[in-house]
Amino acid sequence: MSPAMVVGSGEKGESDTPGNQYQKGVKQLVENGLHTIPKKYILPPSDRPATNSENSNVAKQNLQLPIIDFSELIGPRRPQVLQSLANACERYGFFQLVNHGISDDVISSMRDVSGRFFDLPFEERAKHMTTDMHAPVRYGTSFSQTKDSVFCWRDFLKLLCHPLPDFLPHWPASPLDFRKVVATYSEETKYLFLMLMEAIQESLGIKVEVKKQEEETEGNDNNILKDLEDGSQMMVVNFYPPCPEPDLTLGMPPHSDYGFLTLLLQDQVEGLQIQFQGQWLTVKPINNAFVVNVGDHLEIYSNGKYKSVLHRVIVNAMKKRTSVASLHSLPFNCTVRPSPKLIDEANPKRYADTNFDTFLAYVSTREPKRKEFLDSRKLSST
Numbered sequence: 399m400s401p402a403m404v405v406g407s408g409e410k411g412e413s414d415t416p417g418n419q420y421q422k423g424v425k426q427l428v429e430n431g432l433h434t435i436p437k438k439y440i441l442p443p444s445d446r447p448a449t450n451s452e453n454s455n456v457a458k459q460n461l462q463l464p465i466i467d468f469s470e471l472i473g474p475r476r477p478q479v480l481q482s483l484a485n486a487c488e489r490y491g492f493f494q495l496v497n498h499g500i501s502d503d504v505i506s507s508m509r510d511v512s513g514r515f516f517d518l519p520f521e522e523r524a525k526h527m528t529t530d531m532h533a534p535v536r537y538g539t540s541f542s543q544t545k546d547s548v549f550c551w552r553d554f555l556k557l558l559c560h561p562l563p564d565f566l567p568h569w570p571a572s573p574l575d576f577r578k579v580v581a582t583y584s585e586e587t588k589y590l591f592l593m594l595m596e597a598i599q600e601s602l603g604i605k606v607e608v609k610k611q612e613e614e615t616e617g618n619d620n621n622i623l624k625d626l627e628d629g630s631q632m633m634v635v636n637f638y639p640p641c642p643e644p645d646l647t648l649g650m651p652p653h654s655d656y657g658f659l660t661l662l663l664q665d666q667v668e669g670l671q672i673q674f675q676g677q678w679l680t681v682k683p684i685n686n687a688f689v690v691n692v693g694d695h696l697e698i699y700s701n702g703k704y705k706s707v708l709h710r711v712i713v714n715a716m717k718k719r720t721s722v723a724s725l726h727s728l729p730f731n732c733t734v735r736p737s738p739k740l741i742d743e744a745n746p747k748r749y750a751d752t753n754f755d756t757f758l759a760y761v762s763t764r765e766p767k768r769k770e771f772l773d774s775r776k777l778s779s780t
């Protein structure tokens with residue numbers, strides 16, 4: 399079993415070298431007071447967000463992502479909603495999910511406890527720093543802390559969530575209600591993910607016929623929902639403090655997510671941008687909606703029909719921003735492959751089979767960039 403997200407975490411050793419200071423994260427840096435950002439965070443001009451420059455590739459208008467009303471999936475409008483879901487996953491790789499059934503109370507408690515975790519003294523948060531990528535809890539900073547040559551302006555807490563009873567005792571015990579609140583939130587997002595995957599499978603035209611014998615066959619498509627039930631879930635709480643020079647750095651560099659779907663809760667502070675037709679578009683926050691995106695594994699499973707789209711996070715000088723990403727996939731020891739039901743003579747297999755070990759081996763040898771891992775799985779014959 400392996401978490402298979404980006405590599406890295408806190409460095410060992412307490413010497414007060416500048417490098418060690420950066421390992422403590424950006425929240426700590428900002429609290430020590432600064433008016434300019436250290437060199438360690440300054441991106442080369444071509445990688446900067448370039449929001450103000452003349453030849454900026456940032457769209458002037460905010461993106462109105464497709465909005466999927468989850469409540470309409472149950473009822474007579476299901477076929478139309480499945481069509482909208484298919485369009486969103488093909489064209490944008492992203493959509494906003496409203497009326498999803500997770501109560502405002504569960505969501506606001508999750509936001510609240512995330513904020514209180516990051517308000518804890520550094521020493522308390524630092525208890526969860528580790529270089530062990532298999533750890534059920536990792537506190538850290540940047541994107542890939544051991545490999546990024548330039549650090550990004552984010553601190554994070556990553557939690558493995560499934561199966562919950564195994565992981566719960568490892569989660570932070572402070573704030574006192576942390577485990578309870580996050581457990582409820584993770585169970586509810588897991589259920590929502592499964593409901594969404596059932597709809598997505600149907601939108602791909604994969605008929606879900608429950609035939610006992612077939613269900614037990616390995617690699618069978620009916621089984622993928624069953625496998626996803628036992629699948630991996632990782633929660634990432636991202637914290638982006640105000641940044642005195644936001645044009646020189648990023649909260650997160652362009653990347654795609656590894657799993658089937660990510661369910662993201664962003665607050666009211668803008669920052670998430672997705673790549674669409676060569677431009678960066680800001681995703682306008684909708685209160686209590688989930689921003690849902692296709693991950694690399696769904697791109698592979700759909701044989702390229704649905705797209706895992708590059709996204710990044712910009713920071714700002716005035717406001718801190720918090721987001722909670724819930725990443726879902728198959729169990730870590732399962733193979734991800736294009737669905738046999740989407741492959742025929744006209745649609746040959748476009749991706750090699752893959753698994754978490756391949757992914758980890760890949761990212762541990764280099765600085766994770768853009769969609770390089772997914773590109774490495776593409777079969778050259780197509």
Ligand SMILES: O=C(O)CCC(=O)C(=O)O
Pocket residue numbers: 634636650655662664669670709711720721723
């Ligand atoms: O903070 C955000 O809006 C995006 C976070 C993200 O892309 C991730 O955690 O993978």
Ligand SMILES: [Fe+2]
Pocket residue numbers: 653654655709
């Ligand atoms: Fe992401």
